[in-house]
Amino acid sequence: MNELHQYQKPESAEALALGTxxxxxxxxxxxxxxxxxxxxxxKRTWLNIGHVCELPEPGYFIxxxxxxxxxxxxxxxxxxxxxxxxxxxxxxxGTQLVATDSGKRSTFTCPYHGWTFNNTGELRGxxxxxxxxxxxxxxxxxxxxVEVCAGLIFVNLDPSPxxxxxDFLGPFVDQWEQLPVARATTYSEYVYEIxxxxxxxxxxxxxxxxxxxxxxxxxGGGAVGEENPFGYPIRYGFHGDHRTQEIWSNPSPVLSDTQxxxxxxxxxxxxxxxxxxxxxxxxxxxxFPNLFMIGTPTQPFVHYVMPVSARKSRGVIxxxxxxxxxxxxxxxxxxxxxxxxxxxxxxDRRVIEAAQRGLNSGALEHIHLQSQExxxxxxxxxxxxxxxxxxxxxxxxxx
Amino acid sequence: MRQSSLLPGGFETLEPFAEFWAADTAAKRAHCxxxxxxxxxxxxxxxxxxxxxxxxxxxxxxxxxxxxxxxxRLMRLVxxxxxxxxxxxxxxxxEAEHAQWRPFMQITTTPADR
Numbered sequence: 001m002n003e004l005h006q007y008q009k010p011e012s013a014e015a016l017a018l019g020t021x022x023x024x025x026x027x028x029x030x031x032x033x034x035x036x037x038x039x040x041x042x043k044r045t046w047l048n049i050g051h052v053c054e055l056p057e058p059g060y061f062i063x064x065x066x067x068x069x070x071x072x073x074x075x076x077x078x079x080x081x082x083x084x085x086x087x088x089x090x091x092x093x094g095t096q097l098v099a100t101d102s103g104k105r106s107t108f109t110c111p112y113h114g115w116t117f118n119n120t121g122e123l124r125g126x127x128x129x130x131x132x133x134x135x136x137x138x139x140x141x142x143x144x145x146v147e148v149c150a151g152l153i154f155v156n157l158d159p160s161p162x163x164x165x166x167d168f169l170g171p172f173v174d175q176w177e178q179l180p181v182a183r184a185t186t187y188s189e190y191v192y193e194i195x196x197x198x199x200x201x202x203x204x205x206x207x208x209x210x211x212x213x214x215x216x217x218x219x220g221g222g223a224v225g226e227e228n229p230f231g232y233p234i235r236y237g238f239h240g241d242h243r244t245q246e247i248w249s250n251p252s253p254v255l256s257d258t259q260x261x262x263x264x265x266x267x268x269x270x271x272x273x274x275x276x277x278x279x280x281x282x283x284x285x286x287x288f289p290n291l292f293m294i295g296t297p298t299q300p301f302v303h304y305v306m307p308v309s310a311r312k313s314r315g316v317i318x319x320x321x322x323x324x325x326x327x328x329x330x331x332x333x334x335x336x337x338x339x340x341x342x343x344x345x346x347x348d349r350r351v352i353e354a355a356q357r358g359l360n361s362g363a364l365e366h367i368h369l370q371s372q373e374x375x376x377x378x379x380x381x382x383x384x385x386x387x388x389x390x391x392x393x394x395x396x397x398x399x
Numbered sequence: 400m401r402q403s404s405l406l407p408g409g410f411e412t413l414e415p416f417a418e419f420w421a422a423d424t425a426a427k428r429a430h431c432x433x434x435x436x437x438x439x440x441x442x443x444x445x446x447x448x449x450x451x452x453x454x455x456x457x458x459x460x461x462x463x464x465x466x467x468x469x470x471x472r473l474m475r476l477v478x479x480x481x482x483x484x485x486x487x488x489x490x491x492x493x494e495a496e497h498a499q500w501r502p503f504m505q506i507t508t509t510p511a512d513r
Contacts, residue, residue, distance in 0.1 A: 188425070188509040217489045257448075258484035265455065317504075325510045328458030328474055335425055335511055336481035342429070343485055346501040 010374045014238040018377045022366035027384065028197045029359045034310035037383060038068050039399075040390030041289050044158035046168050048291045048304050050075060051320065052151045053185045054102060055083060061119065062102045063088055066157070067308045073144055073155055074098055074108070076119040085146035085155050090115055091123065091139045117141055150176035151184055151320075152302070170239050172285055180275035180300055181293070184320035188338040192315045194349055196356035198307035199379060201315065202290055204352050205303065206375040208233065208247070214351055218343040225250035232372055234282075241288035241382045243375050249282050259340065263298050266333025270297050273322045286375060288382060299337050311356060317345060406476075407457065407469050410450060413476055416443045420483075421475040426506040428475070432482040433498045440494075444487045447480045478511060 010016065027033040049064040055077040062075045072088035074097065090097050090110035097108050097117070107124060109116040115126040123139040126132075145156040147165035150173075154165050166173050176182060194201055204210065208231030212224050224231040228248050237244035255263075270276035280295035287293070291304045303317045319338055325331040358364070369377050393399045405414045419435075420443055422428045432440070454477050458470060466474060486494045 186510045186513070188506075190504045190506045192504045194503075217491065217493060218485070256484065256488035258481065258488055261452070262481060321510060324513075325463055328463065328477065329455045331463065331474070331511050332455060332477055332481060335428075335478050335509060336484075338425070338506070338509060339429070339482050339485055342501065342504045342506070343490070343497070346497070346504045349503055350500045 008232055008371055010236050010371055012236065012238060015236055015374045015378070018374060018381055022368045023377065023380045025359055025362075025364045025367050027380070027387075028200050028367070029311055029356065031310045033387065034197070034307065036387045036390055038307070040386045041383065042066075042068050042157075042307065044156065044161070045289055046147070046154040046156045046161070046165050047289075047306075048152050048154050048287075048302070049073065050153045051181075051184060051187065051318070052083065052148055052153060053187070053320075054153075056185070057104075059104045059106050059119065060102070061098070061105060061108075063098050063100065064155075066306065067314070068306070069157055071157065072096055074141070075146065075153060075155075078106070078118070078120045080120075082120075083146060083148060083153065084119075084121060085144040085153075086121055086141035087144060089142065090117075091141060092126070097141075115139075149173055150179060150182035152176075152181065169287065170242070172239070172242065172287065175280055175283070175285070176293070178278055179280060179293075179295060180270075180273070180278075180297070180322050181302065181320040183275075183322050185323055187318045187320045188334060189316065189318045190338070190342050190345075191317070192345070192349055193308075194313050194315060194353060195311060196313055196352045197311055197359075198290060198305045198313045199383065200356055200359070201313050201352050202286075202292070202305045203373075203376040203379065204348050205292060206243075206286055206379065207373045209370065209372050210348075210351070214347050215344050218340065218347060221254040222250055223247050225252065230372065233284075236374060238378060243286045243378050245284045245286075245375065247282045247284055247294075258336070262333050262336035265329040266298055266337060269326060269330035269333065272326070275300075275322050286379070289379075298333075299341050301341060311360060315345075315349075317341065404469060406473050409457070410454060410473055412446055413450060413473070416446060417472055417476060420479040421472045422479065423475060424506075424512045425478070425509040426512075428479045428482050429501065429506055431479060432486055433502055435483075435486075437494065440483050440486050444480070444483050447476065447483075451477055451480050 050062050054062050058077050058079045060077050064073045073085055074088040075085045077083050088097050092113055092115050095110050095112040097110055106119050107116050116124045118124050121141040123136045145161050147154055149165055149169055208223055211219055211231050233245035234248050235246045276297045281297060283295040285293045293302045301317055301319045306314045308314060405417050420431055422431050454473055458474055490497050
């Protein structure tokens with residue numbers, strides 16, 4: 001291509017203000033940098049860990065492990081319909097209270113000495129409690145901040161979050177609440193472990209530059225095409241720590257016979273459930289630090305990358321659906337949609353691990369980012385601001 | 400069970416594929432694709448491709464919760480066909496290589512599993 005594509009330069013002043021210098025490679029593999037990210041970001045930011053459809057009635061609970069903090073989080077819906085989150089830790093001697101990842105139960109009994117808690121967190125009873133030197137009302141489960149937006153459950157390990165979830169999400173709130181995910185009652189899920197830094201993993205999903213090389217067969221050509229071979233987005237958006245892109249839509253995507261057939265089977269069900277037509281069909285929301293969501297009605301997935309260590313992460317990918325499968329065609333369309341996304345994501349996982357192996361060698365001091373990789377640059381800039389501020393506060397004795 | 404009762408009438412030609420491909424969860428269907436060889440995928444694909452639209456038309460006439468054993472088996476074959484079609488139509492000669500990487504993406508739950 002001799003001429004720049006109309007989308008090849010990010011247009012906003014905020015994007016241009018991020019500069020064009022290469023970014024340092026160390027933060028993508030070094031333990032000390034990750035330790036600072038853990039404290040300055042992950043232990044004090046809203047993190048998506050589930051959806052209200054997992055707690056459809058009072059008594060349901062889920063448990064999620066946050067490895068980066070060695071934390072296990074118990075999320076409950078009690079009789080008052082309020083969703084609460086607690087550290088999954090008995091307040092007697094610290095035993096992990098619930099060993100299963102989900103279920104329906106209104107009380108939780110510690111396997112060690114039988115302390116029993118309500119799903120509202122209060123200590124309900126404990127054998128021989130009168131011999132302790134503490135009051136029951138002071139022994140409730142330790143609460144974790146939890147809020148919901150568009151059905152998505154977020155927790156924040158900061159005991160006093162500096163802002164509520166809605167303020168944190170800003171303009172995304174109104175948009176997400178118009179999406180099918182806000183009404184979802186079920187989902188298809190696949191998860192992965194990856195020997196890669198969380199940013200390196202997440203970054204793969206913030207650019208379309210790789211699509212034509214990595215997903216030449218599986219990707220369907222929906223976001224790249226003859227007139228936009230590198231898949232430049234139509235626009236980028238920057239919203240504080242978050243960012244968006246409007247994905248270019250190939251007017252003549254190359255689809256296999258079964259892709260056409262399967263999406264044709266899914267679309268009537270989406271229409272019937274008013275889940276096909278919304279203004280965000282090609283929207284992509286990258287929510288700081290580790291969540292992103294795509295509005296595509298036939299593949300409406302939400303993906304988060306949870307760090308484990310500097311060079312290990314876990315990903316959760318869910319396609320959220322409205323209503324159970326109403327008929328065989330919808331069931332087929334949903335499973336095919338997930339299968340196709342999984343093929344694509346398995347190709348991503350493989351190449352991300354290869355990139356991590358290269359970075360781990362220390363051979364590169366810097367990473368070069370092109371104009372389409374401006375979202376990666378924005379994430380790094382936002383992360384590094386928080387890391388440097390935390391380091392400064394540490395040095396000054398403020399934390 | 401007699402061989403002829405494995406699948407509803409009209410879909411008998413798919414019966415030889417039922418034992419291997421009619422797995423009962425999405426994760427198992429994905430696994431069937433992973434461990435199959437090229438000729439078994441192609442044979443299933445060739446036998447099923449024209450029948451899948453008819454199978455869905457047939458299955459769509461009744462609620463999923465009321466599917467009998469043979470209909471349930473047909474449903475599972477249709478779902479497995481989606482996995483196989485990814486291999487045959489899209490991954491092609493790269494399928495064997497691709498199969499090394501897919502299992503890292505572990506399917507935990509889908510609406511069809513519940």
